[in-house]
Amino acid sequence: MKELSLFTGCLIPNRYPGIEKATGLVLDRLGVKWSYLKEAACCPAPGIYRSFDKITWLTLASRNLALAEEKDTDILTICNGCFSSLMDSNNILKNDEGLRSEVNTHLQKIGKEYNGTIEVRHIIEFLHTDIGVQKLGDAVEKPLDIRAAVHYGCHLLKPTRERKLGSAECPVFFDELVEATGATSVPYEGKTSCCGAGGGVRSAMLETSFKMTEYKLDRMIKAGVDCIVDACPFCHLQYDAGQMKLKRNGKNYEIPVLHFSQLLGLALGFTTEEMGLHLNEIVNLKFEEKIAQIQKRLLLNNFQGKIVLKNKPRSGVEPD
Amino acid sequence: MKNPEILTCFQCGTCHASCPSGKYTSLNIRKIVRDSATKDVSDQPELWMCTTCYNCQERCPRGIKITDAVLTLRSEAVKKGKILPAHRKVCNFLIKTGQSIPLDDKHLEIRKTLGLRTDKAAWKKALKDVNVLLRSTGFGELIKR
Numbered sequence: 370m371k372e373l374s375l376f377t378g379c380l381i382p383n384r385y386p387g388i389e390k391a392t393g394l395v396l397d398r399l400g401v402k403w404s405y406l407k408e409a410a411c412c413p414a415p416g417i418y419r420s421f422d423k424i425t426w427l428t429l430a431s432r433n434l435a436l437a438e439e440k441d442t443d444i445l446t447i448c449n450g451c452f453s454s455l456m457d458s459n460n461i462l463k464n465d466e467g468l469r470s471e472v473n474t475h476l477q478k479i480g481k482e483y484n485g486t487i488e489v490r491h492i493i494e495f496l497h498t499d500i501g502v503q504k505l506g507d508a509v510e511k512p513l514d515i516r517a518a519v520h521y522g523c524h525l526l527k528p529t530r531e532r533k534l535g536s537a538e539c540p541v542f543f544d545e546l547v548e549a550t551g552a553t554s555v556p557y558e559g560k561t562s563c564c565g566a567g568g569g570v571r572s573a574m575l576e577t578s579f580k581m582t583e584y585k586l587d588r589m590i591k592a593g594v595d596c597i598v599d600a601c602p603f604c605h606l607q608y609d610a611g612q613m614k615l616k617r618n619g620k621n622y623e624i625p626v627l628h629f630s631q632l633l634g635l636a637l638g639f640t641t642e643e644m645g646l647h648l649n650e651i652v653n654l655k656f657e658e659k660i661a662q663i664q665k666r667l668l669l670n671n672f673q674g675k676i677v678l679k680n681k682p683r684s685g686v687e688p689d
Numbered sequence: 690m691k692n693p694e695i696l697t698c699f700q701c702g703t704c705h706a707s708c709p710s711g712k713y714t715s716l717n718i719r720k721i722v723r724d725s726a727t728k729d730v731s732d733q734p735e736l737w738m739c740t741t742c743y744n745c746q747e748r749c750p751r752g753i754k755i756t757d758a759v760l761t762l763r764s765e766a767v768k769k770g771k772i773l774p775a776h777r778k779v780c781n782f783l784i785k786t787g788q789s790i791p792l793d794d795k796h797l798e799i800r801k802t803l804g805l806r807t808d809k810a811a812w813k814k815a816l817k818d819v820n821v822l823l824r825s826t827g828f829g830e831l832i833k834r
């Protein structure tokens with residue numbers, strides 16, 4: 370496998386930099402070789418640019434891909450939107466000679482060329498496939514005794530024909546990672562349903578998008594969870610900012626929202642502050658206190674990821 | 690829209706029943722897909738209510754690539770100048786900054802506190818390249834329509 374170039378996208382560095390910080394720290398701790406994809410621009414966001422003009426979408430994506438090709442690294446994404454744009458473009462361009470040469474005539478003007486020599490990864494499937502649940506569990510120092518609502522996010526899994534990560538109705542790989550941290554992945558109704566943010570709906574129809582968020586939050590609360598764990602800053606924003614919005618409508622959820630990098634960091638012993646939890650809009654001090662208490666406990670005798678093996682991951686999908 | 694796939698639709702409604710947006714909006718994906726085969730739907734606001742979650746596409750018993758069809762219908766609408774103001778704004782962010790969600794002062798300060806990169810030279814280079822490419826593909830013209 371090639372080394373990895375971290376592609377941070379727009380939303381993480383510019384609105385949730387705590388996720389970027391957490392990702393760097395956990396990758397270093399796990400001994401993963403990575404560096405920034407320095408001159409990267411917007412992936413570009415699939416919801417808008419892919420809807421607007423396919424060639425522009427492919428061309429901007431191919432520039433990012435070409436930057437990684439120049440470094441001879443694969444791309445590691447930490448956002449479902451970036452993953453979707455970059456992976457789909459890469460697949461399309463690898464398989465369509467006509468589009469490839471069209472995109473290259475544009476790229477030529479900035480002295481770049483797309484050749485189709487690298488792969489695009491998402492941190493969740495990367496950790497699951499290349500590090501593995503067992504090794505991740507072994508690295509855990511502070512098994513997190515908490516209940517988590519796992520939210521995969523649509524574009525991590527779908528379209529399944531392209532993603533090739535298994536079923537989108539009953540996925541388990543992300544739950545397995547979450548349970549490797551010692552947390553329990555709590556089943557809840559509508560688990561695979563959309564957070565409401567995608568497709569440009571959040572930017573153009575905020576109120577509508579929050580109705581879908583409320584649907585999800587209601588069911589998470591009903592299942593009794595301590596936190597939400599996501600794999601995408603767009604879902605992250607939707608749940609975090611969405612709760613603030615719904616608070617004004619009289620609904621007080623107070624569910625802390627964590628990107629998986631942040632959850633994993635806590636289990637590796639980093640503090641809630643080091644993982645940037647205080648940079649969310651929803652800051653739940655009770656949750657942070659609970660984590661601090663867990664982290665203070667003496668290391669369980671020879672904790673070797675046993676929690677992983679004990680619990681069977683639950684996909685917890687019920688019809689929505 | 691010319692898409693022979695759509696003609697295989699037998700109106701079962703699985704797509705609409707699976708649609709998270711259709712629960713709360715006037716989007717009826719079964720209907721919009723059917724209508725697109727025979728008439729111009731580029732004026733329908735429902736086109737922009739889809740979150741592109743792919744539920745409908747995944748579950749369609751005929752294997753119709755419904756979400757992909759929505760994307761094509763949207764790009765046809767955009768060619769006719771039908772762009773929502775909020776989306777035009779995001780496009781302009783891209784043209785001005787190279788990013789769809791630009792860095793503001795508040796978050797620049799947070800980045801510095803966290804010791805994260807603030808690599809202005811690299812961002813400038815990215816912006817320059819993006820604009821050459823956007824001019825080359827005619828995107829600037831497209832969103833001015």
Ligand code: SF4
Pocket residue numbers: 697698699700701702703704705719722748749750751752753755
């Ligand atoms: S699920 Fe497929 S076949 Fe059924 S109504 Fe929708 S598009 Fe038609």
Ligand code: SF4
Pocket residue numbers: 704707708709710711718738739740741742743744745746755756
């Ligand atoms: S992709 Fe769009 S139309 Fe299809 S189910 Fe999701 S929101 Fe509804």
